[in-house]
Amino acid sequence: MADLVAVVVDGVIYASWLFMIAVGLSLIYGVMHILNFAHGSLYALGAYAAASLVGMWMNGGHGPYGSYLMLLLAAVLVGVIAGPLIERGVLRVMYGRDEIVLVLVTYALFLILEDAIKLIWGVNALYASAPYNLLGNFSIGDLTYPVYTLLVIGMAVVVGAVLAWALQRTHWGKILKAVIYDREMSAALGINVGRVYLMTFTAGAILAATGGALTAPTTSVQPGMGAEVIVLAFAVVVIGGLGSLPGAALGALIVGLVRSGAVHYAPQVELFSIYVVMALVLLIKPKGMFSTAEARKI
Numbered sequence: 001m002a003d004l005v006a007v008v009v010d011g012v013i014y015a016s017w018l019f020m021i022a023v024g025l026s027l028i029y030g031v032m033h034i035l036n037f038a039h040g041s042l043y044a045l046g047a048y049a050a051a052s053l054v055g056m057w058m059n060g061g062h063g064p065y066g067s068y069l070m071l072l073l074a075a076v077l078v079g080v081i082a083g084p085l086i087e088r089g090v091l092r093v094m095y096g097r098d099e100i101v102l103v104l105v106t107y108a109l110f111l112i113l114e115d116a117i118k119l120i121w122g123v124n125a126l127y128a129s130a131p132y133n134l135l136g137n138f139s140i141g142d143l144t145y146p147v148y149t150l151l152v153i154g155m156a157v158v159v160g161a162v163l164a165w166a167l168q169r170t171h172w173g174k175i176l177k178a179v180i181y182d183r184e185m186s187a188a189l190g191i192n193v194g195r196v197y198l199m200t201f202t203a204g205a206i207l208a209a210t211g212g213a214l215t216a217p218t219t220s221v222q223p224g225m226g227a228e229v230i231v232l233a234f235a236v237v238v239i240g241g242l243g244s245l246p247g248a249a250l251g252a253l254i255v256g257l258v259r260s261g262a263v264h265y266a267p268q269v270e271l272f273s274i275y276v277v278m279a280l281v282l283l284i285k286p287k288g289m290f291s292t293a294e295a296r297k298i
Helices: 002-032 039-059 066-089 099-121 130-134 148-169 171-181 183-188 193-218 225-240 245-265 267-284
Strands: 137-140 143-146
Touching: 002 039, 002 143, 002 148, 002 171, 002 193, 002 225, 002 245, 039 066, 039 099, 039 130, 039 193, 039 225, 066 130, 066 193, 099 225, 130 148, 130 193, 143 148, 148 171, 148 193, 148 245, 171 183, 171 193, 183 193, 193 225, 225 245, 225 267, 245 267
Parallel strands: none
Antiparallel strands: 137 143
16 A cells, blocks of 8 residues: 555656656647757756855855745746747747757757757756755655645646646637637638737746756756657657647646656556557547647638
């Protein structure tokens, strides 16, 4: 029973972290139909920016609880700077081309940003453990976890709830749905599709950077960390259904629980197990568990 509790708790924690990253990727694809490989680099940029700001804050002798604000500030700064630069400077001129071309463009951006990270921060690992250790620990039976993990879970719940509310209950959400369903008709009705794309990509960039910023206190921040994450994020959105918010949540939960179970019971097949589940899901539901409806062109 203790092992089962550990599998569930670890799986939920991992799923919450993964959802923060994958939901931004799913949002961008749902609106813009772009498989954004650069999402992994935006995650890494968030982690590096968070480590830098937390280090500056702590070295400046400021109150340690302000380090949590530095994490959020890092995510927002990366999103609002890198998001518009990528969307306006690169992707805008590529709209209307084949989707595979956009995949190659974002992969090229991923490679460029990975080298840019090394150029700015170097190749040595950075550490920002202060926010992770500050809140202490809590216990579930014989198991002990950092309270920081509750912060990650809470952030994932808040992000999911806010996105669901925004998409279902707001005027902006209705505009997004119109653009998702038929971009040409939306433009004909007066919707500024270019602005929708800009805001969507920026929001996705902020979400990716938030995932990176929340990760920074839990591990060493080092080159290459975005490569593994983007593979896992793709697995999540493929399982859940490209462009689906509930799909991203369910996909993250499935991946989190499967990985946790593999770590506890069969660590030698940890990564392999995720792709087995993805293959099984696609055999039954080729477009994922919550695939979005596509407009029928006549």
